[in-house]
Amino acid sequence: MSDQGATGTVIQRFRARRHPADHGKELRLSPMWTFVAWLATLAFFAPVAWMALTSFHQEADAATNPPSLLAPLTLDQYSLLLGRDVTPFLINSATASIVSTLLVLLLAVPTAYALSIKPVEKWTDVMFFFLSTKFLPAIAALLPVYLIVKDIGMLDNVWTLVVLYTAMNLPIAVWLMRSFLAEVPREILEAGEVDGARLPTVLLRVVAPVAMPGIAATSLICFIFSWNEFMFAVNLTATRASTAPVFLVGFITNEGLFLARLCAAAMLVSLPVLIAGFAAQDKLVRGLSLGAVK
């Protein structure tokens, strides 16, 4: 397997090029500015921390003024939510988000391949077509989508959301995957081809390892957008197919508000995305800027 050796060296050189070792040159922040940085950070994080803290309180302790920081902590709100009402909504959210993410990958990976490794003619035009669909405000599509979905009897059906979320995330995924696949060095592909490796082999042995982190990041970002989507969910579902954001809408009114329970619900539905986002924060920015910025 002589090509393995050659390919291996190229990958090493490629990795070295991607991560220049100039981290040591970074400037340090002075103590005063470090203080400012942490102050700002804590100011931004305070609402989240407040939400977390309140979610572990009893209702009586949550609704005092000024707020009681030292009230006893409890898991009651969470067990109340999970024991009764939130579970079907979470299941719908998970179904819509996970299935649509898988569909997006199924469609986006070949597309990105056709736009980067063996680009079709006018591949930039195709890229900009995908991007242009993101610029169409979703609200303008809501009416016809609502009418069509109603006509074919698919209102309040989680598969309707799957289709819409797939369309919503596909352009982002195509842009992201292209930017990841474009990083596969040409030398490796050519080395593989010269050695007579067939396309599936090249894809599996050469492209996949380099693209895997990209595929993972793309999945996370699609999952985040689907999980958080609200407008289609609230207008196209009623009782059976409603997702987690729709569950939260029940807390809008002031009457009979349960603050601690609201905070627990908000924590619960945000948790999957918080975890996913923290795990992939360096890839997040690239996803959010559609792969235009690295």
Place this chain on the structure above:
Amino acid sequence: MTTLIDTPKPAPPPARPRTSAGIEKWRRRVPLLPALIFTIAVTQLPFVATLAISTFQWNILQPGERHFTGLSNYAFVFTDERLRAAVLNTIVLTASVVLISVLLGLGLALLLDRRFAGRGLARTLLIAPFLVMPVASALLWKHAIYNPDYGLLNGTLNAVYRFFGAANGPTVDWVSSFPMPAVVLSLVWQWTPFMMLILLAGLQAQPHDVLEAAGVDGATPLETFRFITLPHLRRYIELGILLGTIYVVQTFDAVFTITQGGPGSETTNLPYEIYLTMFRKYEYGEAAAAGVVVVIGSIIIATFALRTIASLFREEASR
């Protein structure tokens, strides 16, 4: 819409024997087709339908009365006071959210570009607001922070007043008294981390040797920022503004949740107004026409966005 800008020319395909050229072309195209067909079907067809509906007088409460009405819905869109107010609200909301969050994001990015104790943790905590589900964060602001009786804002005010010996702080109903700033603040909180991430990526892409050279040449930090960092960041700032605008123009969750467009229609933006037209007034024709107008506005913004992104593309290609 692909002709909005001049896209960089793709590299000419390598010369191949004439007979296999056609087959090779199609072999390259096939992986592209499923996604392309799906996207056209799910995103372009509804828009064509919106265009068609926008020329109809169609209220679902008057089922027999649906008829073609030409451009009168558009005349209504441009003359209706509620819609004009919604356009204005959309502009105010979007412009203030995007500008404030870009400025705050720039400040945070500059701080986080330097090394300091716990930088990784600070960055993780900072992006949390962007990750919290938008509906959840809207509810959090409405109830846990703005609430006049037990919200964090008034609670903190009370605590401060008591600390200085006064009985109690003022009870301010933030959402009713300052509806637009209340929505803007919650959205700024949500979008600043997004701007910070993009600008931080820009700062980290800045070559260190240039900065060092500037230091050696005796430039003050302010001069270095003004003449080196800022020009370098320009593209990233533009990208942040444009992407932010495209996302914030569509804001629906925060308006729906925090103010329901009120009081009156003070915080009703275009997406929420279209929603009301559709699901409260059941005026499908008017809603569709307003939707088309929003799309045209977005295309204008998008044209600028595409230019910016295309220039980033060229940068990548020239590397």
